[in-house]
Amino acid sequence: MxxxxxxxxxxxxxxxxxxxxxxxxxxxxxxxxxxxxxxxxxxxxxxxxxxxxxxxxxxxxxxxxxxxxxxxxxxxxxxxxxxxxxDLQHIEQTLSRDPLMADLIARHPGLRVPGGWDAFEQAMRTVLGQQISVAGAITLASRMVSRHGQPFDSGHPGLTHLFPVAQAVANEDLSTLGMPRSRANTLTGMAQALAINPRLLAQAKGLENRVAALCSLRGIGPWSAQYLALRYLREADAFPLGDVALVKALRLLEGPETPLAERAKAWSPWRAYAAQHLWTSLSWTGATSPR
Missing domain, CATH: 3.30.310.20 (DNA-3-methyladenine glycosylase AlkA, N-terminal domain)
Structure with a gap:
């Protein structure tokens, strides 16, 4: 089809x-x-x-x-x-009032904010990505799929499994995947909560309420909450201020003394798109790949 x-x-x-x-x-x-x-x-x-x-x-x-x-x-x-x-024309027109964003948009017009496939998968990706590189997080996610995902004979080269469901990992010791036990406990806690209530992440309304609700979950801090709001909940003004890659990108573009929190105010209400431009900028400044 x-x-x-x-x-x-x-x-x-x-x-x-x-x-x-x-x-x-x-x-x-x-x-x-x-x-x-x-x-x-x-x-x-x-x-x-x-x-x-x-x-x-x-x-x-x-x-x-x-x-x-x-x-x-x-x-x-x-x-x-x-x-x-x-509506990228409107978003880019608004962001371009800031000179830095105008330059970044000129380099990558039409840059989108990719979303998460579903709540459980994005929650697992987010927690696995806490304080480690993209490559490290994907290695852990691939191990999770290999051990706990359902095998699937798709007929497509490379597509061999389904992503695990919450119930499949809710009672597993995920520290055996190669991560700190505290992070493994966060993963299983999220799995247990989402197994009981699949709509848990989307219940609150509004960015502030959603971030507060997510931060009430064990092991979920402001970075993870904002990142989940950005990727899964599609909150256009979500912005993970503590993100190391965002800080690094802004310092490379505007100097080491530039405060990210202060600069980000100019990009509201489209800070998620501003974040995507900053992450993408690391690919041509020669820095480490962003989250």
Whole structure:
């Protein structure tokens, strides 16, 4: 089944694909030949999808092994993950009032904020990424998939598993994956909470309330809460101030004395997009890959 999803230009597909490729979890995601592919389970069914650019300001999405009745739900999911409903012209026009953002937007017009596939997967990715590199976090996530994910004969090279469900890891000792026990306890605590209430992350309304609610969970601090709000809850003004990569990017661009918290005020209410531009800037300043 093939569908085409429209968006309002501009859209910087190469930057978005590079972001996904750097974070591709072995077994569930593959980026090759300008296509992002992954496995998924939804509505009691499992399948694969592939997303690639198409003519006419559209993305082409190819699904396999899904009944037609799940197409509306999957379409909404893909639109969120690939940030297809953002009005980038308006966002960039507003951000460009700041000279730094104007320069970054000129380098990468149409830069989108990729979303998380689902609540549990994004929660696990976020906790695994606490205080370590992207490569380190993806290594741990790939081990989790190998040990606790469901094998899946997708017929697609490299797509061999489904991401674990919350119930599969809720009572496991995840420190055996190679992480501190405190972080492993946070992972299992999140898994237990999401197994009981899959809508736990989205219950509060408004960025401040959502961040406060997330921070009430064991092991979730301001960085993790803001990052979850940015990636999964699609809060356009979410901004993880304690992010080492954001601090590093701003220092490289404006000098070591530039205060991130103060500068970020100028980018509201689109600070999530400002963060994406700062993270992306590290790829051409020669610094370490961002989260």
């Amino acid at each position: 093939v569908i085409w999803l429209a968006y309002r230009p501009p859209y910087h597909w190469p930057a978005l694909l590079a972001f996904l490729q750097a974070r591709a979890i072995t077994g569930i995601e593959v980026v090759a030949d300008n296509v992002y592919s992954r496995t998924f389970a939804i509505g009691g069914k499992r399948g694969t999808l592939g997303v690639s650019p198409a003519r006419g300001n559209r993305l082409q999405v190819t699904f396999s092994d899904i009944p037609p009745n799940l197409l509306p739900l999957l379409t909404l999911r893909v639109r969120r993950v690939f940030d297809l409903d953002a």
